[in-house]
Amino acid sequence: MKRLMERASKALAFGLLLTGLNAFAAAPEAVPGEFIVKFKDDAVATSSLNTLSQELGSYIKDTIPGQNIVVIKRPVFEIQSNVVKSLAQNPNIDIIEPNYIYRINKTPNDPMLGQLWGMINNGQPDSQKREGIAGVDIGAAQAWDITTGSKDVIVAVIDTGINYNHPDLKGNLWTNDAELNGQAGVDDDGNGIIDDIYGANFVTAAKPTGNPLDDHGHGSHCSGTIGASGDDGKGIVGVAWNVRIMGVKFLSASGSGSLDGALKAIDYATSKGARILSNSWGGGGSRGNESSEQQLQ
Incomplete structure (x- = not known):
């Protein structure tokens, strides 16, 4: 009897756990x-309608007479399950369900x-032949089912420049x-830089040019x-398939700036509309402690 009570208690606890988990589960998109x-x-x-x-x-948005179906629209603030x-209590209704959204899986x-384990990690070895761990990635495949990016987004890569002739970047x-x-x-936009079509070059800060061509490789990699x-049938794929990348160079061929x-x-990147900046570099010093000591004295 005691064992039976323990089993029942465990079953009840497990059931409550599942109920709790289900309460936080994401509802299907509709x-x-x-x-x-x-x-x-x-x-x-x-x-008649x-x-x-x-x-x-309810407002009838559309009909499918051949299937004896109507599409109705209700106020969006109503709770879906309540509707x-x-x-469902209407005796004339056979089936009612939310107008679910279905999407094709977006795998480029x-x-x-398959070499980009950071995107989709199936346990494949990395560039140094070390065995990977399946699932340790950024979840790109799941994200691509939601969005693959937008040309409305401008990302400035502030780095060693960009290879604007590369076939996987040109688009x-x-x-x-x-x-x-x-x-x-000619400086057509009047910003003091001539022919800055794909970005600008600030390696020589006092005399910027309009040619951000990468002579190192790091900026193009980023x-x-x-x-x-x-999904173009060649090369690699980025996190965002659709985006606008601005090449802004201040690091030289040696990788310093x-x-x-x-x-x-x-300043150039933000003035040209970039709101996302890639700054894959570091260094310099900090005078924070020294300034604090001087203030205390």
């Missing part, structure tokens, strides 16, 4: 306020995707349209990770 209603008889074909609307107490439960066809480059459509050798074109170059690069 069009807000919309429901699919299938009638038991041929009501859709024989009744006004009659059906009154019967359902289903209420309308880029042939080198996702930001362009300065005033310079692109202007005259060669750009590819962020936004190499996806000055603070004023960095500051001018950041």
Whole structure:
């Protein structure tokens, strides 16, 4: 009897645990306020829309007469389960459910995707032949089912520049349209930099140029990770398949640059509309402690 009570107690606890987990589970995606209603008889074909609307107490957005189905719209603030439960009591309704959203799984066809363990980790070895751990990745496959990026987003890669001739980057480059459509050798947008079509070069901060071509490789590597074109059947794929990448160079071929170059690069990027900045570099010093000591003295 004691064992039976223990088992019952454990079963109850497990059931409560599942109930709690289910309460926090994400509901399937559906069009807000919309429901699919299938009638038991041929009501859709024989009744007027006004009659059906009154019967359902809902606005009828669309009909599928051949399937005896209507699509209804309710106020979006109504609780989905309550709407289903209420309308299910109608004896003329056969099926009612939310207007669920279905999506195709978005897995790109880029042939080198399997090498990018940070995107999708199936346990494949890394570049140093070390065995990987399946599942240790950024969840890119799940994210791509939601979005693959937007051309409305501008990302400035403030680095060693960008290879704007690379086939996996060319389709996702930001362009300065005033310079692109202007005259060669002329500062068409009046910002003091000539022909800054894909970005600018601040390696020599006092005399910036309009050519951010990468002569090191690091900036192009970062750009590819962020936004190499996806699902194009070649090369790799970035986290965002669709994006606009601005090349802003202040690090030289040796991989170093000055603070004023960095500051001018950041100022340029923000002035041109970039709100996301990739700054994959570090160094410099900190005078915080010294300043505090001077203040205390």
